[in-house]
Amino acid sequence: MIEILSASALATVQDLGRTGALRWGVGTSGAMDPLALAAGNILLGNDEGAAAVEVPVFPFQVRFAQDCAFAVTGADVAARLDDEPLLPWWSTLARAGQVLQLGLPQGGTWRASRAYLCVAGGIDVPPALGSRSTQLRGAFGGHEGRALRQGDSLRVGAASDARCGKGIGLVPPALALPLQLDDLPAIRVLPAAQYTNYTEASRATFWSEPWKITAQSDRYGYRLSGTRLEAVSALEMRSHGIVPGVIQVPPGGQPIVQMRDAQPSGGYPKLGTVIEADLWRLGQAPIGGRVRFVETNWDDAMAALAQTRRWLDEVRRLVELQRSQRGGR
Amino acid sequence: MNNVQASISVLGTSALLFEAPGEMTLESQQRIWALAREAQSWPEVREAVPGMNNLMLSFARAPRTLGDLEARLQAAWLAARPLPLEGRVVELPVVYGGAGGPHMGDVVAHTGMGIDEIIERHSAPLYPVYALGSHPGYCYLGGMDPRIATPRRKVPVVSIPGGAVSIGGAQTGVSASEGPSGWNTIGSTSMRFFDPAQDPPALLRPGDSIRFRVEKVIR
Numbered sequence: 001m002i003e004i005l006s007a008s009a010l011a012t013v014q015d016l017g018r019t020g021a022l023r024w025g026v027g028t029s030g031a032m033d034p035l036a037l038a039a040g041n042i043l044l045g046n047d048e049g050a051a052a053v054e055v056p057v058f059p060f061q062v063r064f065a066q067d068c069a070f071a072v073t074g075a076d077v078a079a080r081l082d083d084e085p086l087l088p089w090w091s092t093l094a095r096a097g098q099v100l101q102l103g104l105p106q107g108g109t110w111r112a113s114r115a116y117l118c119v120a121g122g123i124d125v126p127p128a129l130g131s132r133s134t135q136l137r138g139a140f141g142g143h144e145g146r147a148l149r150q151g152d153s154l155r156v157g158a159a160s161d162a163r164c165g166k167g168i169g170l171v172p173p174a175l176a177l178p179l180q181l182d183d184l185p186a187i188r189v190l191p192a193a194q195y196t197n198y199t200e201a202s203r204a205t206f207w208s209e210p211w212k213i214t215a216q217s218d219r220y221g222y223r224l225s226g227t228r229l230e231a232v233s234a235l236e237m238r239s240h241g242i243v244p245g246v247i248q249v250p251p252g253g254q255p256i257v258q259m260r261d262a263q264p265s266g267g268y269p270k271l272g273t274v275i276e277a278d279l280w281r282l283g284q285a286p287i288g289g290r291v292r293f294v295e296t297n298w299d300d301a302m303a304a305l306a307q308t309r310r311w312l313d314e315v316r317r318l319v320e321l322q323r324s325q326r327g328g329r
Numbered sequence: 330m331n332n333v334q335a336s337i338s339v340l341g342t343s344a345l346l347f348e349a350p351g352e353m354t355l356e357s358q359q360r361i362w363a364l365a366r367e368a369q370s371w372p373e374v375r376e377a378v379p380g381m382n383n384l385m386l387s388f389a390r391a392p393r394t395l396g397d398l399e400a401r402l403q404a405a406w407l408a409a410r411p412l413p414l415e416g417r418v419v420e421l422p423v424v425y426g427g428a429g430g431p432h433m434g435d436v437v438a439h440t441g442m443g444i445d446e447i448i449e450r451h452s453a454p455l456y457p458v459y460a461l462g463s464h465p466g467y468c469y470l471g472g473m474d475p476r477i478a479t480p481r482r483k484v485p486v487v488s489i490p491g492g493a494v495s496i497g498g499a500q501t502g503v504s505a506s507e508g509p510s511g512w513n514t515i516g517s518t519s520m521r522f523f524d525p526a527q528d529p530p531a532l533l534r535p536g537d538s539i540r541f542r543v544e545k546v547i548r
Contacts, residue, residue, distance in 0.1 A: 022378045022387065024523070024531040025461040025505070128525050137508050138465035140525040193338035193346065216487070220509065236480055236498035238353060239462060239469050241378045241385025243343040250511065251483045265380055265462030265469075267481065267497060268511065273341030276391075301342045302391060 002068065002119065005061035005099065007150040012219075013123050013142035016049040017260065018131035027264045028244060029133035029141065032056075032114055032219060032283030035173045035308060036074035040118030042316050043071045043091045043168055045160045045323075050122030051132035053148065055115045060102040062117065064094040068156055069120035073172070074284065075112035078103040090169040105286070112174060113286035121157030136219070136261055168322050170315055173280070177311060181292040184210055185285050188278045188296040188304060189247065192270035194235060198249070202229040206271065210290040211255070217287050219261040228253035231269065239267045245274035245282075257282060277304035335406055337399050342391045347402055348383040353499070355471055357382050358459045359411030362535055366412065367405050373398060379460040379535060381469050381500065414536025418455065421503065421518045421539060423494050425451075427547025429517030432482075436496060436513055439479040444548060450474040451494075451501065451515070452541045458533050466505035466523025466531045470539060473501045485511040492518045494541065503539070 004011070016037065017030025031037035031054055038048040053062075058077060064070075069091055072079045076088040080101045086092055094100065105111050125132050125143050134142025143152060179186045195203070211224040229249050242248075246258045248268035257274060258266070260283070274282055275296060285291050296304070333350035340346055347364070349357050361379050368377040368386055375389035392398050425448045426433045436447055456470035463469075478499040486509065489495070493504040497512035504510065505522035518541075522532045533539070 019387070020376055021530075022376050022385075023461060024465060024529060025463055025467045026465045026530075129530065135465065135525075137506055138523060138525065139506070140465075190339060190341050192340065193336065193348075234480075236478075238348070238381035238383060239460075239497075239500060240346055240348065240380035240383040241340075241344065241387070241462065243340045243385075243387065245341045245343065250481070250485060256485075263463045263508075264378070265385075265460075267500075270340075273339070273343070276342045298339065298342070298395065302393060305342055305391070 001065040001153045001155055003063045003065055004148050004150055004152045005063055006059065008057045008060055009147055010057050011053055011055045011060060011148045012134040012136070013051050013125050013132060013148070013154070014054045014134060015051040015132045018129055018133055018135065018141065021129045022241065022264045025264060026129060026135065026138060027262055028260065029131070029135050030260050031116065032260050033074050033116065033280040035280045035312070036116045037118065038312055039089070039170055039315050040071045040073035040116050041122070042312070042319055043170065044069055044118055044120040046118070046120065046122050048312070050118070050157070051125060052116045052118040052123060053154070055102055055117060056113060058102055058104050061099060063099050064096060065153070066096050066156065067093065069093050069159060070100070071118045072102065072115055073118060074115040075105040077105055077115045087169055089172050091167060111286060112284035114284060119156050120159035124155040124157040168319055173311060177307065179278070179281065181294060184290050184292045185281050186292050186294050187282050188275045188301065189272040189293045190275055190296055190298065190301055191272045192246065194269035195271055197232050197235060197269060198271060199230045199232060205229065207293055207295055210292055212290050213285055213287050215287055219259055221259050221262060222257040222282065224255045224257065226254070229255065229271070235269045237267045237269060239265050242266045242270070243273070245276065245279050247271045247273060259283065275301040275304060277301065277308045335403060337402060339395065340385070342388070344385050344387040345395070345398065346383060346385050347406070349406070353382045353471065355457055356411050358471060359413055360406070360409040362414055363409040363412035364406055367409070368402065371401070378462070380462060381459055416534060416537035418538045418540060419533065420542050421520055422544035423452070423516045423518045423541045424545045424547065425516035425543065429493070430515040430547070432495070432513035433515045436477065436479045436515055440477055442477070444546065447477050447515070448543055448546060450477050452543050456501070456539045458535050458537045458539065460535055461531055461533070464504070464506055464508055468502060468522070468533050468539065469500060470502055473499060475499055479513050481511040482513060485509050489514050490517070492520065494518055
C-alpha cells in the first residue's frame with residue numbers, strides 16, 4: 001500500500017486510457033503524458049499500461065507502507081525519499097515507512113507540469129470498463145472514481161521482476177525528442193474539417209503566434225487565449241465523435257484543445273487536431289505557459305508516432321540490457 | 330439514395346470522421362447504424378462510433394495511407410440499407426424554466442416564442458436515441474422541432490448539473506451527470522442513465538426513445 005499524505009488536490013490514478021467504451025459516451029481518460037507513464041512502467045518491469053498516480057499540483061507526499069520499487073517520471077520535481085534527493089526518471093527501492101516528497105517542477109528550457117509516481121506492480125485499483133484510469137465525469141474508475149485525498153491508501157500490485165528497484169535511469173523524452181519554436185514548446189497539428197472556414201489571416205495567426213494556456217485549463221481541455229480567430233461563416237455542426245487533441249473553436253474565437261478527460265463527442269467547429277505523438281508535450285505544458293502550433297501532414301504525423309514508439313522500444317532495450325548486465329538476483 | 334458525396338476528414342492520427350450528406354433524418358441515421366456495424370469488423374478500426382448522421386472510426390492502428398479506407402467507407406455507405414433498430418420508450422418528467430432551466434430566456438430571445446410555446450414544441454415529439462456520446466450514458470436525440478433550434482452558447486458553461494434538459498443548435502438532450510456544456514439548459518429531470526457495474530453500462534441505446542412529460546413550469 002502507499003498512503004497519500006498530501007491535502008493537495010487533483011492527483012488521480014491513470015493508465016494509458018479506456019478504449020472501446022466510446023459507444024456508451026465514455027471518453028478515454030488516461031495519462032496526460034503517456035510517454036512518461038509508459039517509460040516509468042518499463043523502468044519497473046511493468047506492462048507499459050500499468051496504472052500510476054498522476055500528480056499535477058505540488059508539493060505532494062506519499063508514505064510507502066511496504067517495500068516498493070518506484071520511479072518518478074514526467075516533470076522533474078526534485079523528489080526526495082525521506083531526506084535523500086533522487087534523480088528524475090530513475091527507479092529506486094523504498095523501504096516500508098519511507099516518505100516520498102515531490103516538490104515544485106524545476107525550471108530549465110522545458111519546465112514540465114505533471115509527475116507520474118509509478119510503482120513496481122502498478123497501482124492496483126479495480127479495472128472499470130477495461131481500464132484503471134479515473135473517469136472523473138462518470139465518477140468511476142481509478143480510486144473510487146475521484147481525485148485522491150489525504151489519507152487515501154492505494155494497493156500496489158505484485159511486481160513482475162525483483163530486480164527492478166536497482167537504480168536505472170532514463171533520458172527524458174523532452175531531451176530525447178525535443179521540439180521547440182522561439183523557445184516555446186512546439187505542438188504539431190493536422191488541419192481538421194473546418195480549417196478552411198477560418199479567414200486566411202486567422203489561419204496565419206494560429207500558426208505564427210504563441211497561445212497562452214489559461215487558468216481555465218484542466219484534464220478536460222486547455223482553453224487558450226490569443227488573437228481572436230475569425231470564422232468565415234458561423235457553423236452549427238451536428239454532434240460527432242472527437243478525440244483528445246481536437247482543437248475546437250467556439251464562436252468566441254478562443255480555441256479549446258480537448259485533453260484526456262475530453263468528452264468523446266462535440267459540435268463546435270474544429271480547426272485542427274494535435275497529433276497523437278505530441279499530446280504528451282501539450283499535456284506537460286504548464287497552465288499560464290505558452291505554446292506554438294506547427295502545421296503538419298498525415299505522413300509526418302505518422303512518422304512522429306513511429307518515432308515515439310521507437311523511443312519507447314529503445315527505452316525497453318536499454319533497461320533490459322542494464323538489468324541483464326547487473327546479473328540476476 | 331443520395332448522390333451527394335459524404336465528407337471524410339481526419340481527427341489527427343487517432344480517428345477518422347465520416348459525415349453523411351443531406352438533411353438529418355432518422356433514415357439516414359439508420360444507414361449510419363448499418364455502416365457502424367459494417368466498419369466495426371474492419372481491422373484498422375478500434376471502435377465505430379455513431380454520431381448525429383455521422384460516424385467516427387477510432388483507429389486500432391492508423392493506416393499508413395488513408396485512400397483505401399476512405400474508398401471502402403464511401404462504398405459501404407452507398408451500399409448501406411437503413412437498419413431499423415427498435416427499442417423501448419422512456420418517459421422523463423421535466424421541470425421547465427426556473428433555476429433548473431437558466432437559459433430558457435436565451436431560447437425565448439432567439440426563437441421569439443413564448444415559454445409555453447417552446448415547452449409545447451419541446452415536449453410534443455417522441456425522440457429517438459440516435460447515438461450516445463458527450464459523457465457516460467448521454468443520449469443524442471433526433472426529432473426536435475427545428476423552430477425551437479437555438480445556437481450553442483458563445484462560451485461553454487463550466488458546469489451544468491446531471492438531469493439538465495438542453496438545446497444545442499437543432500438538437501436536444503439530457504445531461505447524465507454534472508459537467509461542462511455549450512448548450513442552452515431549459516429544464517431539469519432526474520434519471521440514472523449510466524452504471525459502470527451494469528452490462529451494458531448505459532441505460533439507453535440507439536433505437537430507444539425518450540418522451541419529455543411536462544411536470545411543472547417555473548416562470
